[in-house]
Amino acid sequence: MILKLLKAERMKLKRSPVWGAFLIMPVIPALLGTVNYMGNIEILQSEWYSLWTQHTLFTCYFFLPIMLGVYCAYIMRIEHNNHNWNKLLTLPVNKASIFVSKLLTASMMILISEVWICVLFIISGKLAGITAALPYRSIMIWCLFGTLGGTVTAAVQLMLSIFIRSFALPVGIAFAGGLSGLVFLAKGFGHIWPYSLMAYGMNSNAPQQIIESGYAAFAVVCVLYIAVFTAAGSAVMSRKDF
Numbered sequence: 496m497i498l499k500l501l502k503a504e505r506m507k508l509k510r511s512p513v514w515g516a517f518l519i520m521p522v523i524p525a526l527l528g529t530v531n532y533m534g535n536i537e538i539l540q541s542e543w544y545s546l547w548t549q550h551t552l553f554t555c556y557f558f559l560p561i562m563l564g565v566y567c568a569y570i571m572r573i574e575h576n577n578h579n580w581n582k583l584l585t586l587p588v589n590k591a592s593i594f595v596s597k598l599l600t601a602s603m604m605i606l607i608s609e610v611w612i613c614v615l616f617i618i619s620g621k622l623a624g625i626t627a628a629l630p631y632r633s634i635m636i637w638c639l640f641g642t643l644g645g646t647v648t649a650a651v652q653l654m655l656s657i658f659i660r661s662f663a664l665p666v667g668i669a670f671a672g673g674l675s676g677l678v679f680l681a682k683g684f685g686h687i688w689p690y691s692l693m694a695y696g697m698n699s700n701a702p703q704q705i706i707e708s709g710y711a712a713f714a715v716v717c718v719l720y721i722a723v724f725t726a727a728g729s730a731v732m733s734r735k736d737f
Contacts, residue, residue, distance in 0.1 A: 497622035500588065500596035502688050512621070513569050518560050524553030525615040533623055542627040546620050551699035554612060555641075556677045559668070559693060563648050564669025566604055569657035570597055571665075591729040594653065598725065602642060609638040609645075612626035633698075640696030640710060643717045649674065649694045657731050686713060687721055719737070 508514070528550035532539055539545035572638045613634050620629070648669070658662035672690035680699075696713060 496594055497596055507537055507573055513566050513697055516562055516565055520558050521612050524558050525619050527553050529619040529623055541629055542625045543620055548552045551697055554697045555694035556673045560669045560673030564652055564666035567652035568656050568662045568665040594728045597653055598650055602646040605645040606642045609641050610736050613638050637697045641693055644692030644696035647689050647717050647720045650721050651689050655729040656722050
């Protein structure tokens with residue numbers, strides 16, 4: 496049944512304007528980050544790693560949270576319109592399956608965005624004249640764990656968008672969450688704050704510190720958050736009068 500729900504979610508996205516946002520928005524922080532890197536190249540001596548900090552400074556705290564807010568608000572707004580919730584919730588499927596299908600679709604969108612961000616990062620590095628060997632393994636780690644951390648943010652945003660019929664308010668909350676993630680990460684609590692986990696997973700502040708042992712704990716925290724917000728979102732769908 497999950498596969499059928501996933502297919503239905505993909506059909507809803509087929510001609511969605513959300514795809515435009517996912518393709519265009521990552522280009523902006525890539526440009527800003529590259530310009531910032533080239534303007535401070537005398538200080539930023541770690542080449543690929545320094546460029547990564549400049550890219551993710553804008554991506555993780557501003558653009559990706561907004562993109563997630565837009566996407567989650569969009570797919571929930573589809574259900575809010577034309578009494579679609581009533582039709583969806585009368586299907587003979589578990590309410591948790593409905594939430595999980597939306598979350599899995601969101602996580603796939605995040606992964607696609609992460610891959611696109613990494614492609615832009617590599618292109619930017621080549622254009623900036625970086626000659627050092629490309630850290631392929633690190634890039635893969637950043638991409639995968641950024642997706643996992645982003646899935647936590649998506650779970651929070653999906654749950655909020657069940658309550659909030661407005662499109663703009665959840666996006667605003669996602670933007671504020673991204674800013675709060677920067678604060679919590681700076682204070683040393685990035686590994687436990689939901690809106691910091693995407694940036695933490697992408698090693699946006701210290702990309703050379705690829706601590707393998709730390710990722711196990713990070714993954715556990717992410718999975719726990721995803722389980723909690725999935726259970727909460729499913730419970731809301733079961734009890735809320737749409």
